[in-house]
Amino acid sequence: MTAHEHIPVMPEAVISYLAPRPGETYVDGTVGSGGHSELILQHSGPDSRVIGLDRDPAQLELAGARLAEFGDRAILVRSSYEDVLDVLSHLHLDSISGMLIDCGPSLDQLAGRTTGRGRGFSWRAEDEPLDMSYDPDQARTARSLLAELTERELLELFGQTLRGGEVRRVVSGILRERGQRPIETTGRLTGLLRRALAYKGPAVDRRISAAYLALRIVVNDELEGLARGIDAAVEALRPGGRLVILSFHGLEHRIARTRLRELEGGPIGPPRLIGAPEREAKVKVTTPGPLFPSEDEISANPAARSSRLHAAVRV
Numbered sequence: 001m002t003a004h005e006h007i008p009v010m011p012e013a014v015i016s017y018l019a020p021r022p023g024e025t026y027v028d029g030t031v032g033s034g035g036h037s038e039l040i041l042q043h044s045g046p047d048s049r050v051i052g053l054d055r056d057p058a059q060l061e062l063a064g065a066r067l068a069e070f071g072d073r074a075i076l077v078r079s080s081y082e083d084v085l086d087v088l089s090h091l092h093l094d095s096i097s098g099m100l101i102d103c104g105p106s107l108d109q110l111a112g113r114t115t116g117r118g119r120g121f122s123w124r125a126e127d128e129p130l131d132m133s134y135d136p137d138q139a140r141t142a143r144s145l146l147a148e149l150t151e152r153e154l155l156e157l158f159g160q161t162l163r164g165g166e167v168r169r170v171v172s173g174i175l176r177e178r179g180q181r182p183i184e185t186t187g188r189l190t191g192l193l194r195r196a197l198a199y200k201g202p203a204v205d206r207r208i209s210a211a212y213l214a215l216r217i218v219v220n221d222e223l224e225g226l227a228r229g230i231d232a233a234v235e236a237l238r239p240g241g242r243l244v245i246l247s248f249h250g251l252e253h254r255i256a257r258t259r260l261r262e263l264e265g266g267p268i269g270p271p272r273l274i275g276a277p278e279r280e281a282k283v284k285v286t287t288p289g290p291l292f293p294s295e296d297e298i299s300a301n302p303a304a305r306s307s308r309l310h311a312a313v314r315v
């Protein structure tokens with residue numbers, strides 16, 4: 001068995017849109033266990049480098065083991081991809097030729113393989129602490145949100161991924177349960193979600209997943225973080241440099257699509273104001289629309305099912 005079980009998603013398309021070349025420097029903003037980084041290093045030929053970033057030191061360890069054969073062509077840094085410009089300045093680099101952002105948790109994190117103990121990312125886990133943060137030193141966790149958010153804030157949080165009646169049932173379940181004792185484990189949370197959403201019948205599992213997703217997004221500030229990360233990546237790219245984004249659910253797809261369109265000089269939010277000034281284009285979107293994984297890829301790697309790929313080139 002390998003040390004990692006995460007399989008890189010849409011590998012051919014990532015390499016085709018990133019088009020890595022010898023002698024160039026790339027940033028893998030979410031290095032995980034290093035699957036995409038390994039491909040970039042293999043396809044770019046000699047003298048290229050990958051700077052791999054991750055908020056999770058356990059993931060960086062996995063990537064370090066996998067990328068050891070590339071020696072100093074792989075540089076690993078514990079950082080958010082939002083801070084790519086700071087990382088580059090510490091490394092005395094002005095710009096890069098490409099950057100990849102592969103959103104969400106890796107299968108290794110979901111399975112708790114990296115830390116020997118799950119962190120509550122998955123509702124299928126029996127009884128794990130409800131952390132859900134990629135960065136193990138972060139104070140905000142799913143536990144702390146469930147304990148501290150007001151009713152209104154909880155309604156807003158779950159409203160991201162659940163619908164009206166579902167949200168109200170889930171939030172009243174949380175308020176009731178936390179009044180008895182803190183909700184600190186996946187077992188407690190899944191139990192209360194199951195009771196609140198049981199009326200959904202066979203769809204209940206998907207609604208529980210959606211509730212977990214809403215919490216994870218807020219614990220890690222994933223949506224605004226993605227928008228900021230796209231902006232930072234674009235600033236880091238040299239003209240002609242390429243950005244590839246892999247997103248995994250509707251809220252991420254929308255941010256990837258709309259932020260790239262805005263950076264292309266398109267309207268900020270519909271509808272466009274008549275007479276609004278044209279904005280300077282920073283990128284040209286190179287994907288004809290979102291790219292989907294093939295049926296073959298989905299059968300070999302079901303975790304790829306919901307993925308979409310967006311790519312752009314810096315102008």
Ligand SMILES: C[S@@+](CC[C@H](N)C(=O)[O-])C[C@H]1O[C@@H](n2cnc3c(N)ncnc32)[C@H](O)[C@@H]1O
Binds near residue numbers: 031035134225
């Ligand atoms: C889907 S996995 C990446 C898998 C990787 N592409 C591979 O092939 O092995 C996403 C990784 O991004 C990390 N991550 C999440 N948010 C991040 C952020 N803002 N900055 C850097 N890493 C982040 C997670 O800890 C996780 O390891």
